[in-house]
Amino acid sequence: MKFIMFTKHLQGLALPEIITALQAVEVEGADLCVRPGYPVNPENAEKELPAASKMFAESGLSIPLVTTPGDFLDPSKDETERVYAAAAGEAGIENIKLGYWHWHADNGGYWSQVDAIRSQLDGFSKLSEKYGPRTCIHNHSGTSMGLNSCAVMNLVKGFDPQHVGVFADTGHLSIVGEPINMALDIVRSHLAVIAFKDLARTPGMRGGKVVRMGKGFVDWETTLNTLKSMDFSGPVSFHSEYSGEPVDSVIDLARVDVRFIRSLMKK
Numbered sequence: 001m002k003f004i005m006f007t008k009h010l011q012g013l014a015l016p017e018i019i020t021a022l023q024a025v026e027v028e029g030a031d032l033c034v035r036p037g038y039p040v041n042p043e044n045a046e047k048e049l050p051a052a053s054k055m056f057a058e059s060g061l062s063i064p065l066v067t068t069p070g071d072f073l074d075p076s077k078d079e080t081e082r083v084y085a086a087a088a089g090e091a092g093i094e095n096i097k098l099g100y101w102h103w104h105a106d107n108g109g110y111w112s113q114v115d116a117i118r119s120q121l122d123g124f125s126k127l128s129e130k131y132g133p134r135t136c137i138h139n140h141s142g143t144s145m146g147l148n149s150c151a152v153m154n155l156v157k158g159f160d161p162q163h164v165g166v167f168a169d170t171g172h173l174s175i176v177g178e179p180i181n182m183a184l185d186i187v188r189s190h191l192a193v194i195a196f197k198d199l200a201r202t203p204g205m206r207g208g209k210v211v212r213m214g215k216g217f218v219d220w221e222t223t224l225n226t227l228k229s230m231d232f233s234g235p236v237s238f239h240s241e242y243s244g245e246p247v248d249s250v251i252d253l254a255r256v257d258v259r260f261i262r263s264l265m266k267k
Helices: 015-025 045-058 078-087 110-131 149-156 170-176 180-186 220-229 247-265
Strands: 002-006 029-033 062-067 095-097 134-138 164-169 191-196 198-200 209-211 235-238
Touching (some): 015 029, 015 045, 015 247, 029 235, 062 235, 078 095, 110 164, 220 247
Parallel strands (some): 002 029, 002 235, 095 134, 134 164
């Protein structure tokens, strides 16, 4: 497995500072947030994404995954194709995480929405086939159409896993998913990336709250044993979504997260 860190909560840092942060956390690369307000964004990706990848490589790091904006859902837009083209070739990005489709009670029913999403995924699959980076759907609790393993497989089943994959999230799966070993087995054919974070329920709060690893609902030993039995060798994105914390604290907490997982792996 290749340990990387999600850069969402490193907002405000320039790319050289992000590289220094990742080196301090002791990961091998980035789940690079390519969104407005970040050094690399959909507007400048054609130039800046290959440049960022080169900068990372010169520092001994990689960018196996980029995370796009939450509304990055239309394969026909020029902006979408520009991001895929930027991620190809010299940039060498292996995976692109899409935004989120949400279920709506007044939008023709669940299955008609699945059909509509699969039609859009067909467009994304063609972009992946053309440019190389795999399209990934992230498990997310709430009304996300990929909230757990069974739901996300309704979207991706039948697509070539080289072009369309699943970004399994331990935290979200722990509050809306199947038992983690079952959840990972369900998506085994399309499992491309996994996110490591821990969630707990908070009274009055929809979904869950990110807590320190080992303090939430995730069964970490079963997670790691299952991934080992599956010979999973893809990227593991440490999300470290400690909202409200200053950037320096996020870096420190991410370092602790990585050490927590490495200590479990030694058992």
